[in-house]
Amino acid sequence: MTALTVTESATRKGHPAGARRRSPYPAWFFLPAAIIYGVLFLAPTFASLYFSLTRWTLFNSVFIGLENFVQFFREPFLVQGLVNTVIYAVITSGLKVMLGMLLALLLTSNIIARGYLRSVVFFPVLVSTVGVGITFTVLMHPTQGMINEGLALLGIDGPGWLTDPRLALISVALVDVWKGVGLATVIYIAGLVAIPKDYYEAARIDGATRWQNFWYVTLPLSRPATATVIILSFIGGLRTFDLIWAMTRGGPGFASDTVASVIYKQYQAGFYGLSTAGNVVLFVLIAVLVVPLTMFLNRKQGHE
Amino acid sequence: MSKAGPIVGGIAAIVISALVFLVPFAFIILTAFKDRAQAAALDFTWPASFNLWTNLVEVVTTRNWMLVTAFINSTILTVSSVTLLVVFAAMVGFILARRKSRWNPLVEFLILAGLMIPPAVVPTIWLMQGLGLFGKLHGLVLIEVAYNLPFSIILYRAFIATIPRELDEAAIIDGARPLDVFFRVILPLLWPVTVTNIVVQSVGIFNDFTNPLYYLPGNQNATVQLTLYNFQSQFNTSYNLLFTNILLITIPPLIVFLFFNRQIVAGMTAGAVKG
Numbered sequence: 001m002t003a004l005t006v007t008e009s010a011t012r013k014g015h016p017a018g019a020r021r022r023s024p025y026p027a028w029f030f031l032p033a034a035i036i037y038g039v040l041f042l043a044p045t046f047a048s049l050y051f052s053l054t055r056w057t058l059f060n061s062v063f064i065g066l067e068n069f070v071q072f073f074r075e076p077f078l079v080q081g082l083v084n085t086v087i088y089a090v091i092t093s094g095l096k097v098m099l100g101m102l103l104a105l106l107l108t109s110n111i112i113a114r115g116y117l118r119s120v121v122f123f124p125v126l127v128s129t130v131g132v133g134i135t136f137t138v139l140m141h142p143t144q145g146m147i148n149e150g151l152a153l154l155g156i157d158g159p160g161w162l163t164d165p166r167l168a169l170i171s172v173a174l175v176d177v178w179k180g181v182g183l184a185t186v187i188y189i190a191g192l193v194a195i196p197k198d199y200y201e202a203a204r205i206d207g208a209t210r211w212q213n214f215w216y217v218t219l220p221l222s223r224p225a226t227a228t229v230i231i232l233s234f235i236g237g238l239r240t241f242d243l244i245w246a247m248t249r250g251g252p253g254f255a256s257d258t259v260a261s262v263i264y265k266q267y268q269a270g271f272y273g274l275s276t277a278g279n280v281v282l283f284v285l286i287a288v289l290v291v292p293l294t295m296f297l298n299r300k301q302g303h304e
Numbered sequence: 305m306s307k308a309g310p311i312v313g314g315i316a317a318i319v320i321s322a323l324v325f326l327v328p329f330a331f332i333i334l335t336a337f338k339d340r341a342q343a344a345a346l347d348f349t350w351p352a353s354f355n356l357w358t359n360l361v362e363v364v365t366t367r368n369w370m371l372v373t374a375f376i377n378s379t380i381l382t383v384s385s386v387t388l389l390v391v392f393a394a395m396v397g398f399i400l401a402r403r404k405s406r407w408n409p410l411v412e413f414l415i416l417a418g419l420m421i422p423p424a425v426v427p428t429i430w431l432m433q434g435l436g437l438f439g440k441l442h443g444l445v446l447i448e449v450a451y452n453l454p455f456s457i458i459l460y461r462a463f464i465a466t467i468p469r470e471l472d473e474a475a476i477i478d479g480a481r482p483l484d485v486f487f488r489v490i491l492p493l494l495w496p497v498t499v500t501n502i503v504v505q506s507v508g509i510f511n512d513f514t515n516p517l518y519y520l521p522g523n524q525n526a527t528v529q530l531t532l533y534n535f536q537s538q539f540n541t542s543y544n545l546l547f548t549n550i551l552l553i554t555i556p557p558l559i560v561f562l563f564f565n566r567q568i569v570a571g572m573t574a575g576a577v578k579g
Contacts, residue, residue: 024472025403026482029395030411033453036392037414040450041423044431048424058430112314119565120325126557126568128511130532131550135328138543144346146331178324183572190573239422242513246533263425267518272426279424286420 045283052277061273068277077254078262078278084169085258085285089237091173092180096233097226099177100184105218107185108192118189122182129179133246136175137162162248165255172247172256176240184229191225192218227297231290238286259285332554335547343544359548363535370523371531371549378527380441381516382509385448386502389456392449393501397460398490402469418454425518432519444520448509456501459571463497464490500571503564507557528553 052068054061072078107118124132139146140161148158161171199217208216241260244250250257250265257265259282266275327348335343336359337351364371400411428447429438437443467490475489491498513529520527526534535549561568 023403024476024482024485025399027399027403027405027407029399029482029486030407033392033396033457036388036446036450037418037453039431039435040428040447041418042414044424044427045421047427047431051427051430056426058426058433106313106317109313111317112311113318117317117321119561120321122565122569123558123561124325125572126507126511126561128513128529128532128550128553128557130513130529131332131554132328134532134536134546134550135332138346139328139331141346146327146346146348149347186569187573235420246513246536260422264518267426272430276424276426279422279426282422283424286422290420 048276048279048283051273052280054273056273056276057270058272064273068274069281071274072277072281077257080254081250081257081259081262082281082285084256085238085240085260085282086289088169088173088176088240088258089234089289091170092176092237092240093230093233095173095177096181096184097229099181100188100229101222101226103181103185104188104192105214108189118186121185124179125182127179129242130246132175132179133243136178137247140171163252165252168248168252168256172244173237175247176237176243179243180233180236184233187229187232188222188225191222195221223297227294230297231294234293235286235290238282238289329554332547332550335543336551338544340542340544343542343547346543355544356548359544360552363545363548363552366535366545367523370526370534371528371552373524374526374528374531377441377525378510378529381445381448381527382506384442385445385452385509386505388445388449389452389505390498390501393453393456394460394464394491394494394498395486396453396457397464398486400457400461401464402472415454415457418451423451429518438519439521439525441520441525444516447515447519448512451515452505452508456505459497459501459504460494463494467493496567497571499564500567503560503567504571507560507568510556 051061053063053065055064055067056062072082103121107114107121111117140148142148142158142160142163145158145161147161151158159167162168195218199221200213203213203217239260240258241264244256244258244261245264248256250261259278263275263278263282266272266278331348334348334351335346337354337356339351339353339355342349342352396411400408432438432443432447435443437446471489471493472485475485480489511529512527513533516525516527516530517533520530523534532546532549532553535546
């Protein structure tokens with residue numbers, strides 16, 4: 001693909017090589033962006049590869065090989081953070097895909113109060129994550145919280161959403177879905193609206209049921225939207241920090257720690273090398289999971 | 305199909321959505337109106353007395369007017385980083401869409417990398433300390449620019465590709481230099497996508513919590529999201545004040561939402577689908 005673009009560019013160049021006329025599209029337009037991005041994003045990323053192999057105090061660093069990584073995969077609470085991160089990403093992206101699709105179907109059907117419903121579902125996307133986190137921490141309070149008081153009215157004994165180590169991570173993931181499903185919904189709406197009506201017409205003539213309509217027309221043709229929602233929310237889920245930090249700080253114990261919260265905790269504790277190793281682990285985790293996922297989702301998309 | 309279906313379904317949807325999405329916001333507002341004792345019950349009840357004004361005054365004056373400082377900091381941060389983002393991203397998008405060079409594949413790769421790779425926090429801090437940018441507001445501005453450039457570039461590139469080249473060529477024939485072509489011909493034409501960019505990035509940067517937490521420590525430097533975090537422990541028993549603060553920092557996104565709903569949705573879906 002790279003080679004192809006290069007040859008294409010060579011043949012398309014406007015001016016003959018001899019004429020040194022200045023291009024109206026000067027390459028230095030890249031410079032301001034490139035400097036900021038290069039210095040503040042790329043350089044630290046490369047530096048992290050080295051510093052993750054050191055014991056580091058910011059002033060001096062001692063090369064210790066892979067010790068940080070060994071520690072990362074041996075300490076049970078660090079391993080749990082790694083597992084939690086994947087669980088969190090799978091739960092949030094899975095639920096966002098399903099609920100986003102359902103809501104988009106509902107909001108593109110001829111239902112009353114569509115505008116109101118779209119706004120209500122989308123608004124949480126724009127609200128401060130920390131604000132949402134604190135609000136739900138209060139709503140999820142085991143005895144006084146509104147959620148459990150509501151459940152009590154129905155005769156259900158609500159669990160300790162954030163205090164039960166088995167539930168804490170899932171509770172935070174559910175709040176993440178609450179906040180993020182609006183984005184998935186609008187992406188799906190954009191995808192559904194783009195499906196040509198002819199397909200449904202043809203399906204109707206063939207006598208397709210509503211379920212067949214969905215399964216054989218809507219679902220395959222909204223695949224680009226599905227790919228986008230999955231990839232976006234999966235990356236977001238793997239990198240998540242603010243919501244976890246606002247709601248549980250990784251607790252109770254280490255039950256809801258993710259790699260991102262581990263990075264912050266190790267940074268606070270002054271273990272800079274270990275924290276940076278966490279960064280590299282997260283980077284590798286994202287690359288290993290997201291790149292094949294993207295390729296898989298886009299390969300199917302290519303058939304259209 | 306009968307007409308009853310959509311109406312019944314619609315009413316059900318309204319009730320459920322109100323329960324799921326509006327009740328939490330109503331809870332924030334109600335709690336912000338309560339006095340301390342009633343707020344401590346964490347109930348979804350009507351305020352016994354209306355104390356919004358007292359709560360507001362108390363939240364705003366706490367810790368030597370920290371919230372005011374924070375709002376000023378957040379405003380400076382948002383306005384300056386979005387300004388830089390718009391200009392720099394448009395420049396990159398312009399060249400990327402117009403000039404086929406051997407740098408393009410590399411730039412494309414870096415854009416994707418920027419969307420995916422989590423920033424390496426401690427090395428960034430180390431580097432910023434070396435450059436004298438750590439703990440400075442302008443340092444955080446540059447960080448926000450660096451982290452959000454890829455998304456803005458994607459938005460711009462897609463849009464610039466739809467602007468006919470003949471426009472630049474006409475300007476060049478009229479003797480315009482590259483900078484004139486860009487700033488006087490192209491940039492004004494990009495207004496719709498610039499609005500989208502401004503709106504989407506402003507909301508994101510205003511709501512950013514993680515980067516100020518790492519790169520801008522210290523009470524004097526707090527941004528609005530950090531006040532919430534700082535007050536969380538201080539207002540442990542004063543939920544009325546905590547929720548007054550949440551209410552306050554929810555207002556700017558709400559205003560943006562009311563006026564620019566369409567642009568936000570357009571930007572987020574366009575950028576997302578292309579990305």
